Amino acid sequence: MIPGAFEYHRPESVDAAVKLLAELGEDSRVIAGGHSLIPMMKLRMADMSHLIDLQKIGDLKGIRVDGGTVTIGAMTTQHELIENAALQDAAPIMREAALQIADPQVRYVGTIGGNVANGDPGNDMPGLMQCLDATFTLVGPDGERQVAARDFYEAAYFTARTDEEILTAISFTAPKGGYAYEKQKRKIGDYATAAAAVLLSKDGDRCSAASIAMTNLSDTPVYSADAGAALTGSPLDDQAIKTAVAAALNDIEPAEDNRGPVAFKIHVAGVILRRAIERAWSRA
Amino acid sequence: MAKTHLKMTVNGQEVETLAEPRELLIHVLRERLGIKGPHIGCETSHCGACTVDMDGKSVKSCTVFAAQAEGADITTVEGLGDPDNLHVLQEMFREHHGLQCGFCTPGMIIRAHRLLLENPNPSEEDVRFGMAGNLCRCTGYQNIVKAILAAAAEMNAAKEAAQ
Ligand SMILES: Cc1cc2nc3c(=O)[nH]c(=O)nc-3n(C[C@H](O)[C@H](O)[C@H](O)COP(=O)(O)OP(=O)(O)OC[C@H]3O[C@@H](n4cnc5c(N)ncnc54)[C@H](O)[C@@H]3O)c2cc1C
Ligand code: FES
Ligand code: FES
Numbered sequence: 001m002i003p004g005a006f007e008y009h010r011p012e013s014v015d016a017a018v019k020l021l022a023e024l025g026e027d028s029r030v031i032a033g034g035h036s037l038i039p040m041m042k043l044r045m046a047d048m049s050h051l052i053d054l055q056k057i058g059d060l061k062g063i064r065v066d067g068g069t070v071t072i073g074a075m076t077t078q079h080e081l082i083e084n085a086a087l088q089d090a091a092p093i094m095r096e097a098a099l100q101i102a103d104p105q106v107r108y109v110g111t112i113g114g115n116v117a118n119g120d121p122g123n124d125m126p127g128l129m130q131c132l133d134a135t136f137t138l139v140g141p142d143g144e145r146q147v148a149a150r151d152f153y154e155a156a157y158f159t160a161r162t163d164e165e166i167l168t169a170i171s172f173t174a175p176k177g178g179y180a181y182e183k184q185k186r187k188i189g190d191y192a193t194a195a196a197a198v199l200l201s202k203d204g205d206r207c208s209a210a211s212i213a214m215t216n217l218s219d220t221p222v223y224s225a226d227a228g229a230a231l232t233g234s235p236l237d238d239q240a241i242k243t244a245v246a247a248a249l250n251d252i253e254p255a256e257d258n259r260g261p262v263a264f265k266i267h268v269a270g271v272i273l274r275r276a277i278e279r280a281w282s283r284a
Numbered sequence: 285m286a287k288t289h290l291k292m293t294v295n296g297q298e299v300e301t302l303a304e305p306r307e308l309l310i311h312v313l314r315e316r317l318g319i320k321g322p323h324i325g326c327e328t329s330h331c332g333a334c335t336v337d338m339d340g341k342s343v344k345s346c347t348v349f350a351a352q353a354e355g356a357d358i359t360t361v362e363g364l365g366d367p368d369n370l371h372v373l374q375e376m377f378r379e380h381h382g383l384q385c386g387f388c389t390p391g392m393i394i395r396a397h398r399l400l401l402e403n404p405n406p407s408e409e410d411v412r413f414g415m416a417g418n419l420c421r422c423t424g425y426q427n428i429v430k431a432i433l434a435a436a437a438e439m440n441a442a443k444e445a446a447q
Contacts (some may be wrong), residue, residue, distance in 0.1 A: 001308070001327045001346075002308075002375065003306050004306070005304065005305075005306050006305060006306055007305065008288075008349070008351035010351075010354075010433075019432040031349075031352070034347065034348065034349065034352065035329065035347055038329075038347050038349065039329055039347065039349075041306075042327075042328075051305070051349075051351075053351070053352060079341070102417075102419045103332070103416045104342060104395070104399075104413075104414055104415075105332060105335060105342050105343055105395070105414060105415030105417040106329070106417065107342045108339065108341035108342060108343060109343055109347075133316065168424035168432075188417075189330060189416070189417065270405075277389070
């Protein structure tokens with residue numbers, strides 16, 4: 001399991017990293033925690049001449065909660081998401097999801113930026129980012145731009161980020177109401193068979209707003225506007241949940257793999273989404 | 285590909301070696317530095333036998349490039365104790381039969397070390413959750429959990445006695 005050879009770079013600013021990416025061209029890639037990239041390189045499914053390590057760039061680290069807006073630097077690790085008290089107050093769904101990613105060792109080094117930039121449908125953060133309606137900040141040779149998480153994913157490993165751009169931060173408005181991230185996996189350290197992120201607001205005994213996204217059930221994360229609409233305005237009774245689940249299942253397109261055939265995945269997706277809706281409602 | 289000079293602190297000592305950037309940290313430790321505590325179980329980031337403590341984090345050294353470790357402060361099981369002077373965790377693994385073949389043990393112990401630094405009073409569930417990145421094919425985990433809980437109790441008692 002020896003990866004191909006590469007030259008290693010460790011720039012100390014975003015500008016220097018962007019410059020290196022542009023200079024070295026398409027055979028170069030950034031490396032964050034390396035816990036998606038290194039396994040791919042060991043399997044020789046990825047082969048790069050240059051790796052640009054982001055570990056020394058202080059500007060890419062840290063979590064800020066500011067007047068209801070949460071901003072998280074790309075190099076913030078999953079472990080740091082779990083330990084951060086301000087984030088737990090502002091958006092407890094982040095910790096709930098991060099705790100279900102991989103195992104302790106992976107969470108110490110895996111970053112939120114790597115998780116959302118990777119484009120692997122198995123990653124848990126992209127679906128959650130769509131549920132939160134997060135925005136990604138990208139910096140390239142022509143400056144900075146913002147892309148909505150709901151517009152970012154094009155196909156497996158294809159995103160709106162161009163090769164010369166670095167994802168520097170994610171941000172979202174701190175959610176209100178009830179929340180849940182539910183994930184079915186075969187064992188610790190496994191990617192989801194199905195997972196669902198749900199945010200619900202309650203007004204009296206009715207649901208006043210709902211956001212629903214799902215993980216690893218298509219070649220991109222799936223934000224289901226129809227599922228959310230089915231709950232909004234409803235008393236969140238069994239009928240409303242059934243309608244919402246049916247709408248979400250209509251939006252997914254799972255593929256058969258070693259986690260099971262398509263029919264099984266659709267079944268699991270329905271069970272997991274119902275659990276997530278019920279738990280979010282109990283917390284709303 | 286050209287080798288580069290790699291400087292790290294390993295078990296409190298500054299070391300320097302030549303390595304290719306693509307070499308995995310586990311190979312640098314075992315083959316270039318002769319530190320054979322961390323083991324290679326799967327080499328696919330799943331088993332945790334290669335776990336070392338790096339800059340205050342438990343990491344799988346089969347999933348770190350040598351170049352990323354430049355400047356890092358690394359502790360392996362060798363840095364915790366030696367045969368004449370066992371670390372409490374090593375002592376408790378022995379006393380509670382926390383191992384059978386012993387292949388997973390160096391990774392278990394260095395991971396448990398970081399876990400207890402972060403959470404000196406773990407519940408059984410905390411230990412099981414915190415050790416979830418380390419696989420053992422022999423013990424069924426029961427005695428590993430017991431050993432770690434016993435080590436936590438010993439360390440806390442020693443701390444109290446010192447006060
Ligand atoms: C055993 C194991 C189990 C795992 N289980 C899960 C799981 O259940 N759920 C889950 O979500 N993940 C899982 N992962 C993946 C893990 O969370 C990764 O750490 C994460 O997907 C990628 O983050 P990274 O920092 O390691 O990125 P890297 O591996 O360094 O990078 C991944 C990709 O993103 C690019 N990239 C990274 N950062 C940036 C940036 N700032 N700007 C632009 N491009 C960037 C890289 O060039 C690369 O193509 C698992 C990994 C392992 C080894
Ligand atoms: S050898 Fe590194 S995780 Fe198994
Ligand atoms: S004691 Fe044999 S693998 Fe754990």
